[in-house]
Amino acid sequence: MSAKKTLVLFWDTLRSPPATISLGVLAFGGFVTGIIFWGGFNTALEVTNTEKFCISCHEMSDNVYQELQETVHWENRTGVRATCPDCHVPHEWTNKIARKMQASKEVWGKVFGTINTREKFLARREELARHEWARLEANNSLECRNCHDYDSMDWDAMSDEAVFYMQPAAELNTGCIDCHKGIAHHLPEPSGDSPVIAQLEGKAARSLSSGEDYYAYKPVTLFTGADRALPAGNLSLGARVKVLETSGDTVKLSLDAWRKNKGYGRVLYDQFGMNTRVAVLEKDAAGDAALVEAGAAETDDNTGLDWSPVKVTLWADAEGFVADAGLLWDVASESYAASCSGCHAQPDPDHFSTNAWPALFSGMVGFTNMDASEQELVLTYLQNHSSDHSSTH
Amino acid sequence: MPMRSERMPAASGKAEWLSFLVLTLIILPALAVLFVGGYGFVVWMSQIINGPPVVDF
Numbered sequence A: 001m002s003a004k005k006t007l008v009l010f011w012d013t014l015r016s017p018p019a020t021i022s023l024g025v026l027a028f029g030g031f032v033t034g035i036i037f038w039g040g041f042n043t044a045l046e047v048t049n050t051e052k053f054c055i056s057c058h059e060m061s062d063n064v065y066q067e068l069q070e071t072v073h074w075e076n077r078t079g080v081r082a083t084c085p086d087c088h089v090p091h092e093w094t095n096k097i098a099r100k101m102q103a104s105k106e107v108w109g110k111v112f113g114t115i116n117t118r119e120k121f122l123a124r125r126e127e128l129a130r131h132e133w134a135r136l137e138a139n140n141s142l143e144c145r146n147c148h149d150y151d152s153m154d155w156d157a158m159s160d161e162a163v164f165y166m167q168p169a170a171e172l173n174t175g176c177i178d179c180h181k182g183i184a185h186h187l188p189e190p191s192g193d194s195p196v197i198a199q200l201e202g203k204a205a206r207s208l209s210s211g212e213d214y215y216a217y218k219p220v221t222l223f224t225g226a227d228r229a230l231p232a233g234n235l236s237l238g239a240r241v242k243v244l245e246t247s248g249d250t251v252k253l254s255l256d257a258w259r260k261n262k263g264y265g266r267v268l269y270d271q272f273g274m275n276t277r278v279a280v281l282e283k284d285a286a287g288d289a290a291l292v293e294a295g296a297a298e299t300d301d302n303t304g305l306d307w308s309p310v311k312v313t314l315w316a317d318a319e320g321f322v323a324d325a326g327l328l329w330d331v332a333s334e335s336y337a338a339s340c341s342g343c344h345a346q347p348d349p350d351h352f353s354t355n356a357w358p359a360l361f362s363g364m365v366g367f368t369n370m371d372a373s374e375q376e377l378v379l380t381y382l383q384n385h386s387s388d389h390s391s392t393h
Numbered sequence B: 001m002p003m004r005s006e007r008m009p010a011a012s013g014k015a016e017w018l019s020f021l022v023l024t025l026i027i028l029p030a031l032a033v034l035f036v037g038g039y040g041f042v043v044w045m046s047q048i049i050n051g052p053p054v055v056d057f
Helices: A003-015 A023-047 A058-068 A084-088 A093-112 A118-138 A160-172 A195-201 A325-340 A357-367 A372-384 B002-007 B013-050
Strands: A213-216 A220-223 A231-235 A240-247 A250-260 A267-269 A277-281 A292-294 A298-300 A305-317
Touching: A003 B013, A023 B013, A058 A118, A093 B013, A195 A325, A195 A372, A231 A305, A250 A277, A267 A305, A325 A372, A357 A372
Parallel strands: none
Antiparallel strands: A213 A240, A220 A231, A220 A305, A231 A277, A240 A250, A250 A267, A250 A305, A267 A277, A292 A305, A298 A305
């Protein structure tokens, strides 16, 4: 019989009332196979939701599973322990099925050996960790809270230090992962690339045009000449420069700033009397009148310091600038809100003055996970949106 | 429906059993898995676009 004939016969048989099988047998057969299917489906779902299944890949058993065994989620006084799926697979049905489908990507990774060596795993660990953090931040640490509950915490049984941090978090209903990253596996090694800078990388100006203003989005090294042989200093994040000439990937730029007429005048500030740093120059460059042109000094009555306006002309790599400062402030304000609201309602940037922000910021930043570049960007954002720059305060 | 009875006068018992077993043991389970898998896939894609699911406590 040809395949087509078989199909036609099959279809015709399905469309006709049964002639030889009784209704009872059909109903019973359908019922029983339905039960078997449903049971099999659930069993498959459960088998793929066990730790044994997760660590059947050496990628998991040699890396993250070993790290888990050093932590309290593996062994503790109560004898309750968390297995991989407890934290990493959503318990709610829809999201669980979506996660199971997502695992097709893991099968792909297994087949093509995406992280099949320790080196490859370490290189991607930050990316993998960020996926999990984003997931737990979005669902307010749901998988942690399947076991842990603020309402069930016995404050008297906690150390004073634990209560000091935990009670305000409970009042704000802060998600566990906001503070407890790296609690069950090692934290990723800092890759050197700040994630905040990486976020801005895609928005960097592709080519710079003469006469336009640009803003440094990462630390930019300045040079004394177009050959870029002798370093002259560094631009701070958010520093505004005017591009004078471009040739290849080298750009000649000028910077209008102020300096305090004290010491070598190496640190340049955005405006008169405002401690918003825009650049730090090498000693030799700072004293070179051909590079740094200073105007008449003015005295700041608050501090008694003399400030001079300076026009600095230097060279730099054309990479590292954005055309719109708003791009920087968007990223910075997001980071400010995310990092600071974990413990308290963050004040509006214009709640404090430009010169008050550095001390306030450095007093608090130790409680956050901001890296050095992120700190610099956020502080610059706060100073540029302080009460000195706002009409509402 | 006279058309059908003309084309296929009487189904044999063998063809009926075979069709029944193929349908209940192979086709319908495969469709069910495809359907659930497809649903999971659509949810996954929506999570890529809208970000991971948000839960408020």
